[in-house]
Amino acid sequence: MEISNSRYDHLQRANVSWYCCRCDGLNxxxxxxxxxxxxxxxxxxxxxxxxxxxxxxxxxxxxxxxSLRHQSHGVKQRHLSSHSSIHxxxxxxxxxxxxxxxxRIRTSTAQTTSTTSNANxxxxxxxxxxxxxxxxxxxxxxxxxxxxxxxxxxxAVDYIKPDAVIGCESWLGSNIKDSEVFPEGFTVFRKDRNHxxxxxxxxxxxxxxxxxxxxxxxxxxxxxxxxxxxxxKKVRIGSYYRPPATGEDYIRGLESSISKITNxxxxxxxLAGDFxxxxxxxxxxSVTPGATQxxxxxxxxxxxxxxxxTNVQKQPSRNGNVLYLYITxxxxxxxxxxxxxxxxxxxxxxxxxxxxxxxxxxxxxxxLMYKNVDWKAVKEDATNLSDKLTNSSDSVEENWTKFKNGxxxxxxxxxxSKLTSKKPNQLPWVGRPERRLIKRKHRxxxxxxxSGKDADWRSYRVHKRETQKALRTAEWSHxxxxxxxxxEQKNNKPFWRxxxxxxQDNIGIAPLKEGNKLLADSTYKAEALNRQFxxxxxxxxxxxxxxxxxxxxxxxMRNIIIDEKGxxxxxxxxxxxxxxxxxxxxxxxxxxxxxxxxxxxxxxSQQSILTGALPDDWRNANITPxxxxxxxxxxxxxxxxxxxxAC
Numbered sequence: 001m002e003i004s005n006s007r008y009d010h011l012q013r014a015n016v017s018w019y020c021c022r023c024d025g026l027n028x029x030x031x032x033x034x035x036x037x038x039x040x041x042x043x044x045x046x047x048x049x050x051x052x053x054x055x056x057x058x059x060x061x062x063x064x065x066x067s068l069r070h071q072s073h074g075v076k077q078r079h080l081s082s083h084s085s086i087h088x089x090x091x092x093x094x095x096x097x098x099x100x101x102x103x104r105i106r107t108s109t110a111q112t113t114s115t116t117s118n119a120n121x122x123x124x125x126x127x128x129x130x131x132x133x134x135x136x137x138x139x140x141x142x143x144x145x146x147x148x149x150x151x152x153x154x155x156a157v158d159y160i161k162p163d164a165v166i167g168c169e170s171w172l173g174s175n176i177k178d179s180e181v182f183p184e185g186f187t188v189f190r191k192d193r194n195h196x197x198x199x200x201x202x203x204x205x206x207x208x209x210x211x212x213x214x215x216x217x218x219x220x221x222x223x224x225x226x227x228x229x230x231x232x233k234k235v236r237i238g239s240y241y242r243p244p245a246t247g248e249d250y251i252r253g254l255e256s257s258i259s260k261i262t263n264x265x266x267x268x269x270x271l272a273g274d275f276x277x278x279x280x281x282x283x284x285x286s287v288t289p290g291a292t293q294x295x296x297x298x299x300x301x302x303x304x305x306x307x308x309x310t311n312v313q314k315q316p317s318r319n320g321n322v323l324y325l326y327i328t329x330x331x332x333x334x335x336x337x338x339x340x341x342x343x344x345x346x347x348x349x350x351x352x353x354x355x356x357x358x359x360x361x362x363x364x365x366x367x368l369m370y371k372n373v374d375w376k377a378v379k380e381d382a383t384n385l386s387d388k389l390t391n392s393s394d395s396v397e398e399n400w401t402k403f404k405n406g407x408x409x410x411x412x413x414x415x416x417s418k419l420t421s422k423k424p425n426q427l428p429w430v431g432r433p434e435r436r437l438i439k440r441k442h443r444x445x446x447x448x449x450x451s452g453k454d455a456d457w458r459s460y461r462v463h464k465r466e467t468q469k470a471l472r473t474a475e476w477s478h479x480x481x482x483x484x485x486x487x488e489q490k491n492n493k494p495f496w497r498x499x500x501x502x503x504q505d506n507i508g509i510a511p512l513k514e515g516n517k518l519l520a521d522s523t524y525k526a527e528a529l530n531r532q533f534x535x536x537x538x539x540x541x542x543x544x545x546x547x548x549x550x551x552x553x554x555x556x557m558r559n560i561i562i563d564e565k566g567x568x569x570x571x572x573x574x575x576x577x578x579x580x581x582x583x584x585x586x587x588x589x590x591x592x593x594x595x596x597x598x599x600x601x602x603x604x605s606q607q608s609i610l611t612g613a614l615p616d617d618w619r620n621a622n623i624t625p626x627x628x629x630x631x632x633x634x635x636x637x638x639x640x641x642x643x644x645x646a647c
Contacts (some may be wrong), residue, residue, distance in 0.1 A: 135352040142346035168241035170199035211520035236270035278321035313484035364419035382596035400615035429478035532635040581645035
């Protein structure tokens with residue numbers, strides 16, 4: 001297919017739509033399709049299915065596209081697109097152009113950071129954030145009191161789906177628990193200012209291995225965590241906030257903390273937050289002449305040079321100023337940077353980076369479906385099991401093992417089950433109308449950002465307030481419906497479940513100090529806590545010197561006889577909402593079959609008293625360390641809570 005140069009110039013114009021007969025599709029030229037593509041010096045060719053230069057995988061990238069790239073008119077345009085190949089008739093004679101990782105990132109950043117794009121570009125009506133894929137996605141947010149914007153933050157996280165949320169100006173105190181304000185499914189680390197304003201936090205998805213890096217000597221609002229990467233590598237992530245009025249000492253504190261965090265074994269370092277250094281020209285890495293606090297700005301630039309750090313976030317986030325920074329040691333790994341509507345007067349920033357953490361996928365848990373159970377058949381099998389055990393002369397351990405295995409076999413055979421690893425909807429109040437408002441807010445924001453017109457920005461601010469009001473109304477309406485259902489159904493369990501969720505503060509076990517070592521690995525922390533819990537128990541000597549036995553002054557107690565009716569009553573009163581112990585026997589099944597299982601449990605219990613032996617499961621417990629008060633990094637400040645067998 002031969003096309004003249006004038007035709008190429010005509011087709012290159014953004015306002016011309018045309019149809020490609022070869023790939024059977026319209027031309028497409030937008031951020032959505034091209035944000036992650038490899039750049040080459042080629043522009044156009046007839047497309048073919050068999051010979052193509054692959055770009056970085058993206059859900060948004062079609063296998064073929066017929067768009068022209070915007071080039072100057074003086075450049076010859078007989079080239080190949082990144083998804084295309086050059087063909088002469090039906091014989092393949094194609095060549096590719098190698099592109100360095102740095103050039104790829106520079107090109108991608110140029111595409112996403114341009115503020116002079118056409119207002120009619122498809123990005124203004126499309127999605128602001130590309131598909132996440134397997135990238136590490138970070139969300140940077142300035143909250144200005146997260147307590148009042150908890151619903152907006154949860155909605156934004158549900159929409160953007162980040163792996164890490166780096167926030168500042170949380171305005172929280174020690175009296176507010178994590179679960180009251182932060183989204184579920186994240187491990188939260190906080191450093192509160194404990195008075196009006198300030199505060200930083202980092203939220204990491206709970207499927208990743210993460211630990212906090214304490215820096216007690218740092219007086220700045222700075223927080224560090226460490227995430228395990230694939231290949232025995234680690235990345236250290238920091239959240240930083242610099243109040244505008246602070247001077248050189250604040251930056252010196254940041255420099256000191258970075259010097260402690262960085263060393264040769266940690267090649268990955270990420271630092272993000274609101275630095276309030278708006279007088280730096282990031283294109284030339286220089287301070288604007290006549291800027292206030294120029295010394296502070298110059299010290300910060302020197303700090304970046306000292307530790308070989310680079311800022312890749314150069315988009316304005318508030319009133320045309322670049323306040324958010326995303327500093328890394330490996331800028332070539334950054335694939336995409338984009339500002340999106342924020343939850344305060346600051347925009348938010350999303351960054352996609354090509355780093356791969358260790359993903360701890362939770363094992364699917366078995367859920368019994370009791371609605372379709374034939375309890376009559378289950379009870380018949382339980383009766384047969386009890387009859388066999390009551391006539392058994394085996395040891396206590398053997399009888400208990402038979403009882404447990406037999407009951408598990410009955411459950412597997414008679415009770416339907418399913419495997420699930422999904423969590424319930426964390427935002428049940430966000431329905432289709434609310435999601436439409438969120439998408440419309442993003443479209444209006446992007447249109448205003450592209451055009452820069454005051455009318456568009458006013459329209460965005462109006463719609464932003466309407467969206468916030470709709471989300472808050474939907475959340476309170478959902479809570480009202482929940483409470484109304486509690487009153488009508490006379491079941492207060494949902495109410496207390498909600499109250500418990502708002503009060504609990506589950507962030508796992510912080511890194512523990514033992515001697516001069518800081519233990520971050522789960523195995524080492526468990527061993528340290530075991531040693532601490534064992535140390536508070538009294539240890540009897542192996543051969544104690546007991547006093548000689550004399551004639552008892554009181555009548556000898558008769559043998560203890562366990563009553564079957566008493567055992568049945570205890571099993572029947574088991575709370576089915578409680579968790580199972582080390583035996584993993586469902587409390588619901590034990591309660592339903594209390595009459596049938598009572599003879600077997602009576603026999604095993606009586607045998608245990610007569611022989612002085614206990615089954616191994618009865619001597620084990622699932623122990624959960626509970627933080628009490630004081631320093632979270634000291635094992636002495638945790639108390640054990642044990643979950644034993646129900647039977």
